[in-house]
Amino acid sequence: MRPESLLVPTPAGLCCPDGGFHIDPLRPVARAVITHAHSDHARPGHGAVLATPETLDLMRLRLGDGFAGATQALRYGEAVTLDGVRVSLHPAGHVLGSAQVRVEKDGLVIVASGDYKDRPDPTCTPFELVPCHVFISEATFGLPVFRHGDAAAETGKLLRSLALFPERTHLLGAYTLGKAQRLIALLRAAGWERPILLHGAAEAVTRYYAGRMDLGELRAVRDAAPDELAGAVVLCPPSALGDRWTRRFPDPIACFASGWMRIRARARQRGVELPLVVSDHCDWDGLTRVIPATGAAEIWLTHGAEEALVHWCGTRGLRARPLHLVGYGDDEEVEAIEAAAGGTTEEPA
Ligand SMILES: [Zn+2]
Numbered sequence: 351m352r353p354e355s356l357l358v359p360t361p362a363g364l365c366c367p368d369g370g371f372h373i374d375p376l377r378p379v380a381r382a383v384i385t386h387a388h389s390d391h392a393r394p395g396h397g398a399v400l401a402t403p404e405t406l407d408l409m410r411l412r413l414g415d416g417f418a419g420a421t422q423a424l425r426y427g428e429a430v431t432l433d434g435v436r437v438s439l440h441p442a443g444h445v446l447g448s449a450q451v452r453v454e455k456d457g458l459v460i461v462a463s464g465d466y467k468d469r470p471d472p473t474c475t476p477f478e479l480v481p482c483h484v485f486i487s488e489a490t491f492g493l494p495v496f497r498h499g500d501a502a503a504e505t506g507k508l509l510r511s512l513a514l515f516p517e518r519t520h521l522l523g524a525y526t527l528g529k530a531q532r533l534i535a536l537l538r539a540a541g542w543e544r545p546i547l548l549h550g551a552a553e554a555v556t557r558y559y560a561g562r563m564d565l566g567e568l569r570a571v572r573d574a575a576p577d578e579l580a581g582a583v584v585l586c587p588p589s590a591l592g593d594r595w596t597r598r599f600p601d602p603i604a605c606f607a608s609g610w611m612r613i614r615a616r617a618r619q620r621g622v623e624l625p626l627v628v629s630d631h632c633d634w635d636g637l638t639r640v641i642p643a644t645g646a647a648e649i650w651l652t653h654g655a656e657e658a659l660v661h662w663c664g665t666r667g668l669r670a671r672p673l674h675l676v677g678y679g680d681d682e683e684v685e686a687i688e689a690a691a692g693g694t695t696e697e698p699a
Contacts, residue, residue, distance in 0.1 A: 351456045353484045353648060356435075359673045364462060364486070366453060369435030371400070373451050373462050376677040383437060385464025386448035387412060387527060390678050400424055402439055404447025408527065411554050426475065442466040443477030444630050445528030446559060452480055460484040461644065467632045468640050469501070472535040473528070473559060477640075485646035489654035489672075490631045490679060491609050498609055498633040504626040505536040508583070508605060511624055512542075516581040519599035520624070523588035523606040526552045528630050530585045531559040533607055536628075537583065538566045545578075547571040549586035549595070556585070592621070609633065642666060653678035 358365045363375040371381040378395035385391055385401075387408035392401075399406065399418040406421050424430060426449065429438040439449035442464055450463040461482040468477045491498075512520055524530040530552050537546065545567040548556055553570060560568060571584050579599055590596070591604045606622040609629025617625035632640060637659060641649055649663050649670040656672035663670030 351458045353458060353460055356455055356458055357453060357460050357462065357484075357486075359675055363675065363677075364673075366432075366435055368455060369432040369437065369453070371432055371437075374464065374678070376675075381432070382418075383451050384409070385442065385451060385462070386445055388445065388465065388525075391464060394418070398422065400430070400437070402426065402447040402449050405449070407558065408447060408555065411558060412527070426478075440478045440480050441475035443468060443471060443474060446474045446531070446562070448474060448528075450478070450480055452482065458483055460486065461646075462486040463488065465490070465631055466640070467630055468636050469498070469632075471532055471630070472539065473531045473563060479640070479643055481645045483646055484648045484650060485641060485644040486650045486652060486673070487637060487641055487659070488631065488678075489637070489651045489656045489659045491629065491633050492637055492651070492655035492659040494634045494658075496609060496612055496633045497635060498612070498627050498629045501532075501536055501628045502540065504607070504628050505533070505540050507624065507626060508537070509540055509542065511603060511605075512581060512583070515603060517600065518581065519579045519602045520581075520583050521591060521596060521599065521602045521604055522583055522585050523591045523604065523622075524552075524585060524628075525608075525630075526585075526587050527555050529607055529628065531556055531565065532630065533585065533628065534565045534568070535563070538564070542583070544582065545569045547574050547578075547582055547584040549584065549590055551587045551590070552585050638662060642668070 362377045364373040371383050372379045373383050374391040375382050380397040382396040383400045387405045392409050394413045394417045396418045398420040400422045403423040409417050424439050429436050436454040438452045442448040442450045444465040450461050453460045459482040461480045465488050524533055547569050596602055603623050605624040607626040607628040611617050611625035611627045649668050650673050651659050652673040652675045660670045
């Protein structure tokens with residue numbers, strides 16, 4: 351069996367014709383396998399959804415009870431056979447419940463990794479290396495300029511700012527699924543014991559995480575007394591950094607945690623005073639570590655800087671090609687940066 355026949359890029363996303371399913375489809379399909387609950391991968395309206403129990407819970411929280419006609423939970427390492435195609439899910443280390451999809455037929459194994467990172471994250475199961483013949487990798491940060499560094503060191507920058515400006519509220523813009531909860535865990539690991547305040551948009555998912563791990567004391571920011579705001583950490587979606595909601599805080603400092611913050615000019619242009627380089631995606635080093643370690647002779651690349659990685663794979667003797675799937679990427683985060691800049695998408699001159 352040829353890999354191109356087992357998984358086929360289509361306008362609706364990656365399709366497995368023999369198994370009768372799509373992976374992270376962009377449009378409603380009969381049967382979807384979903385890698386994780388971020389909105390660019392987990393869309394509503396599919397006939398049936400197969401995913402980890404956590405991903406199904408998070409989709410329900412974000413999209414409502416009727417997000418799919420039917421659901422089937424599959425734990426990490428368990429397998430099902432769909433019309434003769436064996437499908438199993440394996441930890442991707444990206445956010446809670448995130449999975450790589452291993453697809454096998456006639457001895458051919460393809461792993462579609464979705465979004466992933468191979469760095470420690472106390473809020474999700476560590477990335478698992480899954481041997482395969484074809485590895486499908488994201489390329490979100492697929493340029494050598496992207497090196498995320500140490501998340502704990504980035505958290506240290508926030509703690510130093512809190513010590514330096516004890517009267518100012520630190521508004522911490524972060525993707526509300528995954529990044530926000532990872533930052534809370536990092537702050538707790540670094541010894542920050544004060545209650546952490548949550549913007550309304552971050553509450554439901556954070557409470558879900560908090561039901562599965564110790565995140566310390568969390569409070570809704572709307573319930574906080576004015577004197578609690580001085581020197582507090584308030585987690586919010588990045589888009590909130592640019593709106594009138596920020597006016598209730600005394601002399602707030604806008605912080606933003608994202609892999610994109612490696613580009614300092616971008617942070618400055620967006621009015622972010624304290625950029626933190628914390629990402630739930632692999633950086634260049636991670637991508638170039640994982641890709642050869644899978645043992646795959648063939649690499650398919652999607653969403654991001656595909657061409658640079660195609661070239662890098664070529665230098666390592668790996669066959670690589672871009673899939674040119676449109677519709678994935680850190681859209682929410684990028685759009686949030688635009689929104690934080692006041693709704694403009696123009697780069698300042
Ligand atoms: Zn994601």
